Amino acid sequence: MAIVRQTMVYDGPGGPFEGVFAYDDEVETARPGVMVVPNVLGQKESDSITAENIAKLGYVGFVADVFGQGRRKTFTSENPAEYMNELNADRGLLRDRLKASLDVLKGFQLVDPARTAVYGYCFGGKCALDVARAGLDVLGVVSFHGVYDKPDYTGVTPIKAKVLVCHGWEDPIAPPDAMVALGKELSEGEADWQIHAYGTAGHAFTDIDRKGVPPTRPGVAYEERADRRSWKAASDFLAELFG
Template identity: 30%
Template structure:
């Protein structure tokens, strides 16, 4: 069963459609849902003033879990004219403040590929069934851990129009096969990302080229892991992790993503 908790975001968020008027309000719903007997908590965001059905975008969180950053990305997508669902890959309440907890949550969630796929597909079903969404136009974007998830869903042939990975791991035991990947792919990674070395970048290019996949890849020189998240600098200082926020790279990646979706979903 799926339970919805409804909220209206007030006017004055300062968000606007690219090339369009400022939005009066966004609507959000906290969604509790079940996958194989376990409870998960996701977050829907959309513009209720937008008429007709529009594309839906799944947002997959960093290894910290379904936190405020993931929800903020869903709200930004809603402001751009999409319905977004920030899904939960770990389970309700599993949000980490320490890297050891994040690693434990991620390890448990990814121990079984079928489990990963089931959790992703349930979230996709929820998004597709929302009144505002055209179920034939669905994309997914992920950050860090989430970037790896969306790439692997594309590799597995999940029916997605496109996926976007931000500072996600690019190597995978799953390899793209010719004719299997349905999604067009965009990847944004940092040239100084110690967690995603150049060997992974080169490996992804070869893998996708050999499989005939439509891949666009941007490498930001000197940019570290987790560059889209403003909290990365605090995390680097607190835990000594090789991460860092880069406002310019984050904005370029976001702008590129919106252009990608505009082209992907052009009528």
């Protein structure tokens, strides 16, 4: 098995955009596709590694770009949340960019367009939930330590995409009452949903780039057990979706 990467420049509202595919080049038949939506910083090496790990499960991984080609940040940038805040202020535009990225995934020659899902991390977790809320055509979404505020447009009912939320109980950005409100929202939307809460974890618990680095704020840190357990939960979720 040889996992390869392929960069893809594609169009969309406010584009161009640049994403990354990962797949096993020895498999010639169409397989399920999983779109990865990065955190506040945009596409980076750790996201491409996530796509590769998805490919090792037998799927095609695709790191989406919702900020625009070349629009990337680091935590040492002057304003690391700049591009995220632009989309937080225009959730309709975010929805449309997510749709454009999904279209690229579904149109990739190695992907079965009827079997797709979305993984999202932090801000990307919000994006994954918005995919379900907007009724975009996927079988399921997974939010890892996401942000749960609702968009300003009316979502669909019923929510057809199955939803898995992997949540750090100590997350200061999404405290327990926000998690409960999300569960209520998903229930009102008639979704098939589940929330896994990890008692020792806060925000960014999968962010391997933070491993061994002192937290910049309380409750925001890598947590190995939650990372490992959430990956297993999400992998089982995909197996159920695509089985």
